[in-house]
Amino acid sequence: MQKNSTGYMYMFALVITLGCGVLLAIVSEFTKVDRLTNIKVEKMTNILSTVNYTFDKEATNEEIETAYKQYIEEKVVNTNGEFIEGNAFEIDLKSERKKELADQQLPVFIFTQPETEEKFYVVPLRGNGLWGAVWGYISVESDFQTVYGVKFDHESETPGLGAEITKEWFTEQFKGGKQIFDKDEEVAITILKGKGNELNQYSVDGISGATITGNGVNDMLKNDLTAYKAYFEKSKNS
Amino acid sequence: MSTATAEQQVEKKKGEALFSKKNLRLISDPLNENNPITVQVLGICSALAVTAQVKPAFVMSLAVIFVTAASNVLISMMRNAIPSRIRIIVQLTIVATMVILVDLFLKAYVYDVSKQLSVFVGLIITNCIIMGRLEAFAMGNKVWPSLLDGIGNGIGYGAILLMVAVMRELLGSGSILGVTLLPESIYVNNNLMVVPAGALFAVGLIIWAQRAHNKYYETE
Numbered sequence: 001m002q003k004n005s006t007g008y009m010y011m012f013a014l015v016i017t018l019g020c021g022v023l024l025a026i027v028s029e030f031t032k033v034d035r036l037t038n039i040k041v042e043k044m045t046n047i048l049s050t051v052n053y054t055f056d057k058e059a060t061n062e063e064i065e066t067a068y069k070q071y072i073e074e075k076v077v078n079t080n081g082e083f084i085e086g087n088a089f090e091i092d093l094k095s096e097r098k099k100e101l102a103d104q105q106l107p108v109f110i111f112t113q114p115e116t117e118e119k120f121y122v123v124p125l126r127g128n129g130l131w132g133a134v135w136g137y138i139s140v141e142s143d144f145q146t147v148y149g150v151k152f153d154h155e156s157e158t159p160g161l162g163a164e165i166t167k168e169w170f171t172e173q174f175k176g177g178k179q180i181f182d183k184d185e186e187v188a189i190t191i192l193k194g195k196g197n198e199l200n201q202y203s204v205d206g207i208s209g210a211t212i213t214g215n216g217v218n219d220m221l222k223n224d225l226t227a228y229k230a231y232f233e234k235s236k237n238s
Numbered sequence: 239m240s241t242a243t244a245e246q247q248v249e250k251k252k253g254e255a256l257f258s259k260k261n262l263r264l265i266s267d268p269l270n271e272n273n274p275i276t277v278q279v280l281g282i283c284s285a286l287a288v289t290a291q292v293k294p295a296f297v298m299s300l301a302v303i304f305v306t307a308a309s310n311v312l313i314s315m316m317r318n319a320i321p322s323r324i325r326i327i328v329q330l331t332i333v334a335t336m337v338i339l340v341d342l343f344l345k346a347y348v349y350d351v352s353k354q355l356s357v358f359v360g361l362i363i364t365n366c367i368i369m370g371r372l373e374a375f376a377m378g379n380k381v382w383p384s385l386l387d388g389i390g391n392g393i394g395y396g397a398i399l400l401m402v403a404v405m406r407e408l409l410g411s412g413s414i415l416g417v418t419l420l421p422e423s424i425y426v427n428n429n430l431m432v433v434p435a436g437a438l439f440a441v442g443l444i445i446w447a448q449r450a451h452n453k454y455y456e457t458e
Contacts, residue, residue: 009321016328020335027339031346038349156357159290160411160432209429 037061043089044068050139050149051111051120072122073110078102081230093126093135106227111139120148121235123228127220130212132156134165134220138174144232145181147189150174152217162213173204180225187222187229256382264386268394271452274367275398276445281367285399286437287358292415294354295403299396301344301359303389305336306368310388312336313376320377329372330363337362367395402440406431 002008041061048054048068055064076086079101088107096104109122119142126135132155139148152165164170174189179201182188188202191214195205206214274280281302288298309332313320320328341359344352352359362368371391376384407413410431412420430436449455 003319003321004323009324012319012321013324013327016331020331024335024338024342027342031342034346035342035349038345042349158432159294160407161429209432 041065044072046151046153047072047109047122047137048111050122050137050151051113052149053111071111071114073112075108075110077106077108077228077231079104079106079227079230081232081234093124094133097126101227104227106231108228108231109137118142121232123224125220125224127216127223129154129157129165129216130162130210131158134213134216136165136217136220138221138225140180140232144236145179147174147178147180154213157213158210161207161210164207164210165213165217170204170207177201178204181229185229187225189221189225190218261383261386264383265390265393268387268390269397270394270448273394273398273448274370274391275395275441276448278367278370280370281365281395282441284358284361284365285395285402285441286434287361288355289399289403289406289437289440290410290432291407292400292403293351294358295399296396297344297351297355298358298362299392299399301337301340301355302362302365302367302395303392304340305333305362305365306371306392306395307385307388308336309333309368310371310376310384311381313372314379314381314384317377317379325377326369326373329369333368333372334363367391398441398444401444402437405440405443406436410436 038061041064044064045055048064048071053067053071055067074088076084076088076091078084084105086105086107088109091105091107107124109124111120111122112118113120120139121142121144122137122139124135124137126133128134134152134154134157136150136152138150140146141148150171152171154163154165157163157165178189180187180189182202190203191206192199192203193206193211193214194208197203197205199205268274271277275282275285284298284302289295309329312332313329337360340362341352344355344359371388375387379387404414407415408419409428412418412422412425412427428436431440
């Protein structure tokens with residue numbers, strides 16, 4: 001066939017596309033297990049990190065999974081604070097947030113401290129930053145009022161600005177007795193604008209130059225923690 | 239006759255010396271005189287996007303070196319079979335395939351790094367250096383020189399990326415690779431260097447320094 005003929009051109013395009021497609025499909029299948037495990041283990045690590053249960057860098061995926069299964073109990077609740085059926089780990093917050101508030105499944109991860117048997121409640125969060133989604137986990141003590149730890153992550157915030165929400169200096173601020181609800185039972189914990197603010201038990205310093213990301217995280221904390229209010233109250237009284 | 243055989247011999251010799259002077263120039267040229275970023279001014283967008291910190295810039299450089307080298311080799315291998323009317327599309331398909339391969343491997347085996355780079359790995363596809371090398375070099379050269387050319391241009395790109403990233407992370411965040419070198423007590427971080435506009439200044443300064451060093455002047 002002539003190299004510049006239309007038939008040859010179509011043939012060539014077909015062969016190239018098929019070749020590339022098949023190659024990618026094979027590699028994708030081949031790496032699938034590893035990729036999905038990475039995502040799963042990252043989620044487990046994130047949940048455990050909010051209750052100060054951390055792993056060193058050499059920890060294998062199996063070790064993390066074992067620890068997670070050993071110490072974390074998964075529950076699903078609704079906005080009335082009732083336990084409902086569901087797999088807390090597999091709940092996709094992105095699609096869950098599109099439902100009516102009353103229909104949403106709210107996952108709770110309950111961590112039992114191995115030594116003290118103290119319980120901590122980890123709640124997943126999801127909201128919007130400046131460029132894309134932001135999400136994270138917040139753990140509360142068994143008074144359902146004191147923050148124990150947080151972990152944030154983001155899709156595409158600016159490195160050095162909005163992306164700083166993942167950094168330790170930022171998340172460490174939430175430790176040490178920050179309170180979630182104020183006197184009127186409203187979610188009061190907030191990130192202020194920039195650094196060097198006068199702080200109280202409800203506020204932490206923000207990131208200079210990343211006010212919109214900060215606002216997004218604030219909205220996320222407010223909306224998502226409000227949804228859990230009924231569950232928190234019920235658990236507190238029981 | 240004798241000259242013809244002599245020429246053949248020379249050619250044969252050339253073919254054998256994998257690291258002949260001519261071949262080595264394929265690697266060294268893009269580092270300075272023909273640098274893809276500072277001289278050809280290609281791939282600027284990603285040079286702005288991933289250079290706020292050193293670590294992502296470094297991984298991005300490695301990924302680009304792999305993609306330029308691999309796609310140069312592949313295109314060079316089939317350069318005589320590609321119909322010229324659809325050559326750009328074929329090049330694009332190959333580049334995209336390589337980039338997705340990189341992305342899959344990063345996600346499977348170095349997950350934390352893949353998270354650092356997030357969307358930018360996918361954006362390698364749009365890096366004009368790669369298409370530029372395919373069109374300008376791999377379409378007309380043998381496999382081995384194409385490989386060297388790909389690696390050379392990848393390194394030339396990566397070197398500038400790292401220089402810009404060091405400047406930006408140091409002046410913008412006071413740190414290198416996350417280690418604080420300039421605490422806020424002695425140096426107030428310059429947010430201009432963190433935003434993409436800061437990279438333009440950094441690249442400009444590098445071009446200035448390079449031209450002054452090479453004594454290169456624009457002529458009318």
